[in-house]
Structures are given as structure tokens and as C-alpha cells.
Amino acid sequence: MRVADFFVRGSAKLNNNDWILCPQEEVEIMKEENPNVNVIGYEGENVINYTNKFMKLFGYQTFTMGEHGYIHDSLESYSFIWQKEYEKDLMNRGINVNLFSNPHFLSWEKFIEMELINIDKTNALYKLLKTKNPEIPIGEVLKTHCLPNIYSCKGTACELDYENAKEQAIEKGVDFLKYQKQLRKELVPLGISDLQFESQNFEGSMEQVSKRILRNISIEKFLEIDITEQYEEDMVITNIKRIKSIKEKMQNEKLYGDNEAEKALEYVAEFLIQDLHERGELYKEQKEEDGIDWTNHQQKLDKMLLPLGLDCKYFLGDKHIKSEDILQKMNNNDIIKDFMVQNGIQEVDGADILSKYVSMKEKVNEIEIQETRELDQIGKDATDIAYESCVKVNAILTEYIASELTPQHKEYIEKTGKNWEQYLLELKPKLSAIGMTIEDFMQVQNKNNLIKKMDKFIDNRVEQDEQVYDINKLIETYENIGITMTEADKSYEVLEKSNQHDIENENQKIEEL
């Protein structure tokens, strides 16, 4: 049955068909504050005794809700039959109840809510502990205090503290041994049971946090995919990749200082929410547009393709990916190589991966789904590749410019025979074209602002599709500030003119990407 709990993301707008029941003395002000909604007052302290009267007054039948849903005397009871009617009535109006059926506790809204709370709680605990002991290392805080407390979800099967769990179980009158067994059963697939917080550093702790977060709020739960053992293994590979990505980003942003825990955690949250929303929306849209059993389809695709590092979102929409792009992607990924080796593919060279890919492709094509897309027509298209390259290049350049184009750079420019003032004059309009000022570059401490502006610039380009292709403008801009960016094999080389001593370092950065 699907009537017990409706929920809507965000706020709910009311109109003149809706009614508010409030204390009688608040009727006037309630009406003032909600001019388009009808208001009725009640006498008393709380509304609970009036809600059923309220509904009945308007001719609605009412039913009693228990802790886990409607209370039925039997399967023949009227309320049970009424629920069946509800589904039927919605179906008659064209609403596919199954399509919109998603338990709140398994929804991504709920998981995001929980993880944000966990992050907020971690921050709050961190601040509290830091206040008491300013010298306490962040790794220690996370290891000994924050994580065990945050992730002992009281009343659920996420309890890490078994003694505490035992107490709770006893309080609830639950057989603890059975409870413990159930806990282990539920924790093992989540990779939590072995989580002993042994990591002595922040990085290790963060990885554990990230791992748990990523596992728990996976889109598969939202889609109610039946997670098999093999699927679990595949997802671990994918999640490790994501964790690696988070770690790399965090390292790049130098977030490992003792006072940077909040930033790091916020970043994890931001990353996850963005990723989840993006993926979730795509899934849902596709599911609805296609009118197919998308969950089943996606599950089959994922099972085969996720181990190759090809994220689900690459397979949505009318996008095109070339075989060599996939090949390149696989060749550049150590984790995938490891996976291939572990799965008996000893020769992890391009040819072997390609044959594996061809084999995968054949298998995918065998899937009996009406709307199965050809592998050659799915994935990231050239625009996405160009865009990602731009993002990467911008990330490098941003950091590079912020660190190099400082007052010290003035000396360098003058040494190379250029006039600094003239140089700035020429630079100004170029920078203005991408929403920045010379001042942004002048001091290292403005690096964060600079990054924000660069990010904004990238975002703007995404919003305006035609500008995504405007890489030439960017190249020209950087050319004018002494940096050459050339396209080569779908990547970009970043060189500073006449500054050869940095070339090797920059090349190394590019290779790392």
C-alpha cells in the first residue's frame, strides 16, 4: 500500500482550496500571513483532537494511523479495501502509483538529510572538542570522538557501539544476540563492521567517512535495485573511484590542515549532493521518458559497465562516445586495471581491454530491452570531453596563475624585457572577458576568490552551450598572459612562454590529471 506517507521535496505551496486549522486566537494573523488559504480556529492547546473532525466536516472518510501505517483489523477491513481503491482511483486518473512510490527512508532526500546532519554534527562536535582542547589533532577527533558518535544511529541497524546497541536492545525488549546478528548482517554489506577507526590520520578517516556515505546513499537504493553480491563488488570499485576523486580534490585544495576539517566535510557533502541530484534527476527523467522498466535495464547495464569505470550517467541521453574514448578512459585508470587483473585479465594493455570492451558491448546488445541504446551512442560526447578538459585546464591554470602571477611575476616580466604597466593594460580587457580583474591575480591570498570566479566562468559556459565551445577565447586569453594551451590527443598542454624551468612541472601536473 502506498498511502501512509506522502512527501514532497522542499516546501509546499498552498492555495484557496487548502485549509489551515489553528488556535482560535491566531485565526486573524494566520489569515493575514496566508491570504490565499482558508483558516478555521479551534479551542484548546493542540490540534490533534480536531484533525479528524476537520476532515469529516468536509465529507472525507478518515482512518487511524499506527506507527507503521494504517491500522487494519483484517485484510477484509474497510480501511484495507479503501487503500486498494486509492491505488485504483489514481491509476484511473493516469497516475502510475508504482512510478511515484518510494519509501522516504530509502529516498535520496532522506539519505542526504542524514548525511548532512552527520556532517553538521561532526562539525559541531569538532568545534566543541577543539574548544576544550585546542591542540587536539583533527585525526584524533574524528577517530575517537566524531565518527563513532555520529555513525551510531540510535534505534537503527547502524550502531557501531555494540555495548550501546546492547543496552538499546535490552530497553526495547529485543533479543540482543538476534539483534547483533542482524546488525552484522546489515553492516557487513555496508563495509562498516570492520570500521575500527584505526586510521591515524585525517585522510584515512575521511576515506572511511566517504566510503560509508557513498555506499549508503547510492542511487541504487533509491531505485530499489536488488543489490546482488556481484553488484556490490562492482559498486565498491565505483565507489573507490569516487573516494579517490574526493581525496584528490581535497589534496589539490590542501584541505589537510588541522583547521580544515569543516571545509573537507563540506566538500564531501557538496560533491555527493551534486552527484546524487545530477544522477538521480537523469535517471528519473529517462525512466519516465522511456516508459520502460528502467530499473531493470539500468541494473543490467550497471552490472556490466560499472566495473569498467563507465558511470551510469554516461549512458543517458542521445550522447555519443567513441570506442577509443572508452579505451583511453580505461587505460588511464589504475583502479580499473587492478580490477581487470583481479578478474583474470592479466594483460592489461590497450588491445586486451579493447577486446574486453567489445565483448562487453556484445553482451550489452543482448539485453532484451526495447529501448536499449547502442553503446556507440551512449556516454559522453565530444562536448563533454571538451568541457571536462576545460575544467581540468582551468583548475591547473587557476592554481598556476594564482601562485605565479603575483608581484614576483612583475619582476619576471620586466626581466624578460616586457613593460609591466603595458602588460597590465593589455591584460585587463582579456581578463574582463572572462569576468576577472587584474587585482584578482595580484595577491596570493585572493586565490580562493580567483578559484570562485574561474568556477563561475566555467559554470556560465555550461549554462550557455555555445560558449562551451569557446575554448579558443580561453586559449587566446592565456596566450596573452604568457601561457600556451594547445590541444593534443584530447588533452591540453599548458606551457609558459619563455619560462622553461617550469615546463617539466606543468607537464607532470597534466600527466597526473
Place this chain on the structure above:
Amino acid sequence: MADPTQQMKDKIEELNKKAGKKLTIDELIKSGELSNLTYEISCNRKGIDKYVLMHVTDYKPKDDKIRTVTEKNIKVKEETPFGEIEYRNRRDTTHFTVNSTVASHFFGNWDNKRYAVMSPLKNCLDEDKNELRFNESSRFFCKGIS
């Protein structure tokens, strides 16, 4: 039959006018003036007209909107072994029950709430898109737990 909500609204306004004040729900019921209309409406509730959404809360709706606790920036205080901490309530969803009032359970108590909002399910029906929506940007999801 005319729109039942409008009929009821008109009748309540008429009774308020007659009484010279805004009558409470108890006064309206006890007056007996609405019983015939209630009966008539209930007999005519068919299909999706039979369903109504109910939301109970401690927080006043404002600007014709039920806001989430996240939007209202509600803070939660919690005792830990190291002292009290405070953090934001991150629930960014609005919940309703259908033709019923939410029961208190392990994670929440609704016995002492001050406000109730009642919204006909029919108003959420977007027949063009075969969806249930509360406003343009949001979509309902239903939970199956019985």
C-alpha cells in the same frame, strides 16, 4: 455538483457572518448547520475526490506555504558525552498523510502540534503529465509501509 470546497467555504462564511465572529470548528459542527452539506458532499465524493492530505506541525504556515524545517533554519540541540552540540535540522521535505493524522512513533511525536493543514489530493493532480505535484517544482512520492 458544485465544487464542494467552495460550497463549504460559502456556508462557513455565511455562518460566521450570522454569528458576527469567526466560529471555531467545534462551534461550526455543534451548530448543526453544516451537517446536511457535509452529508451531501460525502455522498458525492467519488474517485480522487475521496482523498485529502493532512499535515500537522508546530510551525506556522506563512506566505501561503508550508516551509520545511531546513528552510526555517530550525536548530537541533543534542547532548553528547562531551557536552551539548547544536546543528541544523536538515529535513528538507514536507510530509502528509492521506485521510488520516500522523501517529507518533519512535522518531517523532505529533500529539501536541498546534497547526493542521488540509489539502485535497485532487489539487495535486497534474493530468497532463500524469503526476502528483504540490507545486511546479515538486513532485509527490508515496510511501508503502502497510
